[in-house]
Amino acid sequence: MAVYAQPGSGARFDWGLTGAAELGRVCAALVVVDVLSFTTAVEVAVSRGTRVHPFPWGEQAAEYGRRIGATVAVGRRQVSPEQPWSLSPVSLSTAPVVADLVLPSPNGSAISAAASATGLPVVAACLRNARAVGRWLRGQGYGSTDAPVGVIAAGERWPDGSLRPGVEDQLGAASVLDALSGVPGGLSVEAAMALAALASTPDVPAAVRGCVSGRELAEDGFAGDVELAVQLDVSDVVPVLRQGVFSAA
16 A cells, blocks of 8 residues: 555655565665664774675575675674674674675665665665764755655564564664754654654663663673664764665765
8 A cells, every 4th residue: 555655755764674665665765774783884894995785694695795705794603713794893893894795684684685676775874874874865855755765774573583673773763864854855754753752762872772672782792782883973974775785875
């Protein structure tokens, strides 16, 4: 149904792979937000000059990397001196810079890879670059009813594979929407509700640290990734996915 695409507004908001597919049919650009940790990792890597290739989580990532001649990131726990590249933004901030990195993840990366098939520009946003992303989108003329932008909170997965909405991604997406709040097409109701959550959150870093996803990472020994991810608007890097590769706009 056409109504699911939130028609008549310049900035729209939805969740996960299905939401991205719905908005990707009608929007002129998509923004993917996966604060813990895919889009934060993309921002860090792209800021250091690496081209990032999103890829769904799975065994095929290594084969894909071999085919295109790219380094392939490993799971956080598989990091070693020989393989320092992973989904951990902290690891990517200190690992040797490579030209091309395949960065698999089950949520943000899978959504980005699927969205790239639409041919639309897909932007990786996080708390570190949300304002810069909003500024870039407006500068490119997105945000009218004729060229709407869809902002996608990636969310996490329950063990049965269903979507688990995440506070961190709602706040990250809302931070982008905040930077888009004056666009000529206005915000959809869904986007405005996400923005209302941000407006009622006095301390965004504390909320991300204290939410399920933040606590899960910290308890797994990756509190440093959370701390890096909650730095607000410290980056002007806008990673844009074109022809399957994220590089700086």
